[in-house]
Each structure stands twice: as C-alpha cells, then as structure tokens.
Amino acid sequence: MEKEAIIRFERVTKEYDGLVVLDDVSFEIERGKFYTLLGPSGCGKTTILRLIAGFTEPTKGTIYFHGKPVNHVPANKRQVNTVFQDYALFPHLNVFENVAFGLRVKKKKRLEIEEKVKQALRFVNLEGYENRSIQEMSGGQRQRVAIARAIVNEPEVLLLDEPLSALDLKLRTEMQYELRELQRRLGITFIFVTHDQEEALAMSDQIFVLNKGKIQQSGTPKEIYDEPVNRFVADFIGESNILRGTMIEDYLVEFAGKRFTCVDKGFRPNEPVDVVIRPEDLEITTRDQGKLQVRVDSQLFRGVHYELCCYDEDGNEWLVHSTKKAEVGEEIGLYFDPEDIHVMRISEDDGEGSDEK
C-alpha cells in the first residue's frame, strides 16, 4: 500500500503534427512525494502535465491511474488538479468564488463549500481576502489563490507548472519553503515543473531530468547532483567541469593528459568517457602539490566563495569554487580526491552542447 504507484506512464509518446514532443517515456509516481520535472524550455514538461491532467491524449503508450488505463478519461473526471503557469484565475469571480469553483460544479452543499473554501484559504495564508477581486491581488497572492483553488478539491496529485517563475527572487525562495511545507502538511503528491535546477534540488524528493522529450535521469537530488548519468545532466544540474577522457581500467581514468585513480568501474578497457569534477570539489594548492597545474584567468567574488576560471596547458577550462583567494595570472595547483572524479558513459544523443574544443 505504501509503495503503490498512483500514476504510471508506460512507453508514452506524444506527437504534435508528426513532431515528437515526448519520446517513449516511462515512469511511476508514488503517493505523498514531491516530484520535480526539470529541463530546458521546450523539453516537454508542460506536455507531461497536460497528459496527466487529461487535456491531451498520448499518441502511443498508456497512462495508468491506480493501475487502470486512463488515456481517454477527460480532465474533469480525474482526481488531479493543476496550478497553471499563468494561474488561470477567473477574472469575473472574486477570491472566494474562484476557490469555490470546483466545489460548486460538483454541486456540494453551501455550508460545506463555505467551510472548505475558508479552510483552503487558511492553508495558503489568505484568510480575510475572500471578497477581493482577482485584480486586487498581487502576483504572489494570486499564486496562492490558484493553489487554494486546486487543493480545495482534495486531489490525490497536485500538478504545478512553473508556479514560481513569475515571482521575484525573494518571494520565490519564500514560496519554495511554503510549497514544500504545504506538501508535507497535505501529504499528497506534488508534481512540480521548473527549469531552475537550484529550485529542483532544494524542493524535491525525486527529480526527473528531461531533455528533448526524453527522461535523461531520475533520482533523488543528491543522486542527480553527485552521479549525473551523462553530460547533459551534469551540465544542466549545477556548474561543472566536464571533459573527455579514457577509462584505462577499473579505478583508473585518464584525462587532461594524466592518469588518476578514481572510484568508478564497470567500463570497457580504454572506453572513451566523460569526466565530471564539480567546481567546489577542486582545492587550490601550490603548483607542485596540485594534481593539475593551471593558470588563473579570471576571478569573481561570489560572497560565500571566489569563482576562479583557470586554464591548463591543453587549454581545458577549469571552474573552481574556493574560499581562498588567488592572483590572476598566477600558476596554481588543483587538488581533488578520487571520490570527486565522476566518470560517465558517453551517450549517443548528447554530442552537442560540449564546451571542449
């Protein structure tokens, strides 16, 4: 019962006029977790939400709710609710009536409606705003109305399509906490869409990284950050140094013209690979003590750390986050542990976007 999948996508493909937007996607959504769909613009995040909500039907494949196929079940018969990217609040109704809409069309009793709407508004901290018109609400408040309007129907799954993208940075961070908190209190499943990797890492139990209609990787934020499966994910999640290398044998990898011990294994001998080292895993030392020798090209103070851009003799760029300061033009050494090296298999379809020349 605990592990039961509420929603299951089985080899779902979606085409618009012959253009493949989702390509053979399969995944499961469990009860009570916070999921994030993360990916660049146009990768198909909204399309997945629309398929779950029932606004469109898959071209191929099957969507299951509690084990039953629902491909042809219309949106108004599904136990999910959506918070739209533009909120889609009804301009001719006030806050109370907006929230009450779902209950009204379900012909609930007047008293019940009143009570539930009040409760939903309390949940999103909007008590006392019942009679305001939508035009009198700020962006953040409108967003809460949209959330209240969705949760008042007690859905099993709440879909949120980039709900924070229209807010300024401060409000955004605030709402990230609130949303996470709300999800815990309600105990229902959230499927949250964003193209902001920090937001995804901060909020989710489980992240699906999407690119070009395919799920590149799914896992906890830590898994995705520490063990990206390919160049795209490594590049998209946080800043990273990615370069081509060769896996000489188990626990031995060659890149930047040198061999290093690492903790990865299971590759063919001499298999070409992508190697990732996160900027915060690189430590500055003297030239002789470093495993790599680089020249500092530029330095930015970022508050918590310095961001150094360095080049080695082969012209590879190295991004370093360091609490220590360096001099521009200085030759320094970079030190890292074997665990900081992450080796990835090269996948066929992520050839572009590479920054090495």
Added chain:
Amino acid sequence: MRGNKKWANAYLVFVFLILYTPIIYLIYYSFNSGGTMHDFEGFTLEWYKEVIGDTRLWIIVLNTLTIALLAAAISTILGVMGALAIYYVKKRQMKQLLLTLNNVLIVSPDVIIGASFLILFTIIGIQLGFTSVLLSHIAFSVPIVVLMVLPKLQEMSPTLIDAARDLGANQWDVLTKVILPFITPGIFAGFFMALTYSLDDFAVTFFVTGNGFSTLSVEIYSRARQGISLSINALSTLLFLFTVVLVIGYYFISQKSSTLYGMRGRRK
C-alpha cells in the same frame, strides 16, 4: 508639436460641425411656427403635438421597436453561437474562411442584401410584412454580433477553459460559468450594435416591407416624399434624442463592466 495639436483640434471641430450641422438645422426648424425650413417665424411645439397625436405613427414606432428588440435579441443569441463556433474551429484556413464570409456580409451594400431578401422571400412564399422585416434584420445583425463577440473570445486565455475542466466542469459549466461571463461585455456591445442597426435601417427594410407594415425610417422617407411637413423634423428630433440616450446607456453599461474587470482601485 503643440501647433500641430492645435490644428488637429481645429480640424476635428470643423469635421464635427459639418457632420452635425444638418441635424442641428433640422432640430432648429422643428420648432418653427412658419411651416417652412427657411424663415424662422416663431417658436412652437405644434409639430411635436402633431407627432404625438398621430396614432398611425405610434403604431409604426411600436413596430420599429418590436422589430429592433426582437431582431437584436435573436441575432445576439445566434451571433454568440456563431462566434463560439468560429472560435472552436481548429483549422486555421477554415476559421479564416468563416470570418471572411462574415465580414463580406457586413460590408456588402444594403441594397444588394435587401434585393436578394426580396427575391428569396418571394420565391419561398413568405408574406412581406412583419416576418420578412424581422428575418432580414436578424440576418444582417448576426454578423455584427459575431464581430463584436469574437475579439472577446480571442482575448480569453485558453488556460481558463483548461482550468475549469481541471476543476471538474463539464462542457455546459465551462460555457455558462466561464466563457459567457467573460465575454459579457462583447455580448452587450453586440446587442446594442444590432439594436441601432435595426432601428435606423432603411435600405433593407424598404425592400422587404409590404403594404400595411412599415418602420419609422421607411415612414419618414415616404412622408418626406409626399411633401414637406415640419412634423417630420419633430419626429427626427425625437429619434435623434432617443439614439443619444441609447449611446449614453451603452456607455454606462460598458463603463460598469470595465470596472468589473479591474479598473477598480485597490482597497486596503
């Protein structure tokens, strides 16, 4: 820049003067006791009395209003349905085609519309009179309503409909609880447009009225042809005032609906 603006204003005043002079001239002489439109002899309300005492005229006024209200109401319903149909058409070309057909009906000369209706009614055997006038008025009003309602529909974000569906609304709920309230201003505008078009239509009506049934514009025309009586001036003045009232009424209604849609100031 400023000089330019002054000239623009002067030009505007000039144009309005030209447009309104005949009407003012006509109103002015409706109070003339002399009985002609060149020498103003003295002030009188005699012509107004004559108009008010004319029972035949009152029946015609009643006819005109009945036709206008009925035609406006029916064409508003049909026009809204038409606009919805065009809105829901998926194919781009089909949409464009329907819209063009609609617009052709609006710009085509009244004479042609009137004549073709006359031919149609005679062929299918509808008696010329109330029904024929009503039908033709509905016919030329529908495209106008469509034209007033469609922009409102297109202004509406399609996610509103998705949101309503998402919250459990069926097609009927979506229509009555989301779409219609949203396009209400357009519907009102369409209704009033249809009303004014029907009230002052002459050409089409002239073709399709039979004996014994007449509307005001046709009546005024035929009286004006019979010989000059200043009671026509009085009648026209009354009509003009009525139109002004309609316009003001429309202004207030649209004002009210725009406050409903967000011009209201923020309350603390």
